[in-house]
Amino acid sequence: xxxxxxxxxxxxxxxxDAQIASLLAERIGIARKIGEHKRRLKLxxxxxxxEKEVISRVRRLAQDMGVPPEDYEAIFxxxxxxxxxxxxxxxxxxxxxxxxxxxxxxxRRFFPKAGTEFIPAPSIYDVFRMVTSQxxxxxxxxxxxxxxxxxxxxxxxxxxxxxxxxxEVELPIRHCLIVAPGTSLEDIDVIISHPQALAQCRxxxxxxxxxxxxxxxxxxxxxxxxxxxxxxAAAIGTExxxxxxxxxxxxxxxxxxxxxxxxxxxxSTHDQPPTGRDKTSLVFSIPHVPGSLYKALEVxxxxxxxxxxxxxxxxxxTPWEYIFFLDFEGHRLLSPYHxxxxxxxxxxxxxxxxxxxxxxx
Numbered sequence: 001x002x003x004x005x006x007x008x009x010x011x012x013x014x015x016x017d018a019q020i021a022s023l024l025a026e027r028i029g030i031a032r033k034i035g036e037h038k039r040r041l042k043l044x045x046x047x048x049x050x051e052k053e054v055i056s057r058v059r060r061l062a063q064d065m066g067v068p069p070e071d072y073e074a075i076f077x078x079x080x081x082x083x084x085x086x087x088x089x090x091x092x093x094x095x096x097x098x099x100x101x102x103x104x105x106x107x108r109r110f111f112p113k114a115g116t117e118f119i120p121a122p123s124i125y126d127v128f129r130m131v132t133s134q135x136x137x138x139x140x141x142x143x144x145x146x147x148x149x150x151x152x153x154x155x156x157x158x159x160x161x162x163x164x165x166x167x168e169v170e171l172p173i174r175h176c177l178i179v180a181p182g183t184s185l186e187d188i189d190v191i192i193s194h195p196q197a198l199a200q201c202r203x204x205x206x207x208x209x210x211x212x213x214x215x216x217x218x219x220x221x222x223x224x225x226x227x228x229x230x231x232x233a234a235a236i237g238t239e240x241x242x243x244x245x246x247x248x249x250x251x252x253x254x255x256x257x258x259x260x261x262x263x264x265x266x267x268s269t270h271d272q273p274p275t276g277r278d279k280t281s282l283v284f285s286i287p288h289v290p291g292s293l294y295k296a297l298e299v300x301x302x303x304x305x306x307x308x309x310x311x312x313x314x315x316x317x318t319p320w321e322y323i324f325f326l327d328f329e330g331h332r333l334l335s336p337y338h339x340x341x342x343x344x345x346x347x348x349x350x351x352x353x354x355x356x357x358x359x360x361x
Contacts (some may be wrong), residue, residue, distance in 0.1 A: 024079065028086045035087025042269040044166075045087050049273065051080055091116045094127045094136035100221035100241030106169040106264035107140040123218070128157045131267055138166070139267045144309075145173070146261040148196045154265070155313055155325055158283070158354050165281050165355030167266035174260075175201050175220075177251035178235045178242045180227045185250060190215055192223040193236035201236055204254040209234075263360070271332075271355035278331040279308065281354040284344060285315070285323045292347075293324070299343040300328060303336040332356040 038045055055073055062072035095107040097120025107118055119136055121127045127139040141157075144150040158165070175197055179188065190213040191198070191205060197220050198205070205212065217223050220237035224245050227235055235247070242249050272278075286292040300307055309327040314320075330337035332353055345351045 024082075027079065028083055031083035032086045038087070044270050044272060045084060047273065048275070054080065091138060092119060092136045093117065093138045093140060094119045094121045094130040095140040096124055096127055096142065096219065097121055098219060098221045098225070100224065100238055100244045101219050102171060102173060102238060102262060103140055103142055103264060104221075105238070105240070106142075106171050106262075107266075109171070110140060110167055110169045110264075110266050111138070124151070124153045124157060128161045128163060128267070131163055131269065132161055134269075137268060139163075140169075140264055141267065142262050143168075143265045144263050145196060145200070146259060146263075147255075147257050148199055150311060151196075152313065155311070156316075158265075158267075158281075158325075159313070159323065159352070162269075163267045164269060164271040165265050165357050166268045166271050167357045168279070168360045169264045169266070170261050170360040171264060172260065173200065173255060173262050174238075174253055175236050175255045176239050176242065176249045177201075177204075177254055178224050178227065178237050178247045178249055179233070180231075181246070181248050183232065183234070183248075183250075185209070187232050188212060188234045189232040190230070191234050191236065192217055192226055192230070194218065194220050194223065197223075197236045200256055200260060201254045203256045204251070208251075266357075267355075272357045274331040274334055274356070275358045277359050277361075278356050279327055279329055279359045280332045280337060280341075280356040281325070281327050282332075282341070282351060283323055283325050283354060284351045285321075285349040286347070287349060288321060295347050296324075296344060299340045299347065303340050305330060305337060305340055329359070330356075 035045055055076060058072050058076045059069040062069040091111060093107050093111050093116055095101070095118060096103040099120055104118065104120070119130070121130060124141050127136075127141050130136040131139040141154050142151045143154045185208065188209060191209060192215045195216045198214055198216065205214075217226065220235070221241045223235035224237040224241040224247055227233055227247055228245065236254070239249055239252070284296065286296050297307070297310075306329045307326060308329060309325070311325045312322040313325065315323055328337070332338060332341060333356065341351065341353065
């Protein structure tokens with residue numbers, strides 16, 4: 001083959017590349033329009049089932065043309081990724097603030113990609129409000145601690161707001177005792193923190209700082225920030241918060257239990273498609289008659305569905321009547337979980353599915 005023939009073939013490759021680039025631009029443009037419709041309909045951008053259909057069709061086409069299916073699959077997976085990036089815009093994620101809280105750390109773990117805008121909210125209620133008003137695409141809130149139990153405000157807001165749980169994060173909690181520069185352990189007269197943080201460090205406080213006044217505030221990060229204004233005080237918070245506000249850590253890992261974890265939920269206006277390692281959360285109410293709770297739970301037991309949590313909360317409407325929050329392993333759209341929810345709906349006064357989402361790993 002002569003150099004002229006090689007040059008001619010390369011010119012032909014350039015023409016084909018131009019056609020491929022044009023078709024790719026057209027495909028990405030169509031994907032962007034689909035993304036706009038999905039956001040308007042409050043549907044998730046990622047559609048695992050559709051991606052599998054595309055890859056399966058591509059592999060069949062490759063086999064028909066005598067091309068290794070693996071090569072085409074690799075190429076089209078990159079194309080699909082580019083289309084998903086085009087469908088997505090910068091995510092806005094609200095979290096229980098201020099900056100430097102464990103909730104911020106959980107939010108950054110759940111949304112690790114660059115381009116995400118994190119917005120600190122002053123309360124758990126404000127996180128829910130921002131999601132429902134679409135001022136944020138997602139919210140991250142604490143829901144339970146392995147030592148202190150559930151965060152009741154989150155449970156109540158899940159019940160009362162039109163949101164879906166779309167993910168969870170389990171974060172090991174490592175508390176620090178933080179002071180202003182120049183403050184020693186002997187100088188401390190008051191310890192400031194969130195109520196759960198104070199409770200989780202009770203043993204350290206009783207042994208090392210007995211008799212000191214305890215002051216409760218909305219968050220551990222706020223407690224650290226208050227050290228700028230309060231003399232002879234200490235805060236229980238994170239090392240990140242201490243660095244942010246120019247404070248000093250004088251004791252680390254002061255929590256009562258080394259197995260101290262907090263579970264955080266990511267909320268949005270939609271849940272997630274099945275992944276094979278899912279969890280479903282729901283809330284239900286049952287008649288106030290003997291055996292009604294047994295009958296409600298029977299729908300899961302007879303299908304061998306594993307319950308990971310059940311908890312009651314007052315209805316806040318009628319004294320001594322309760323609603324039940326329940327988590328189970330499995331996705332609400334699949335069998336036998338879908339059938340269990342349908343049967344529960346017939347036995348209960350009401351059932352609200354809070355979402356199906358991948359289990360924390």
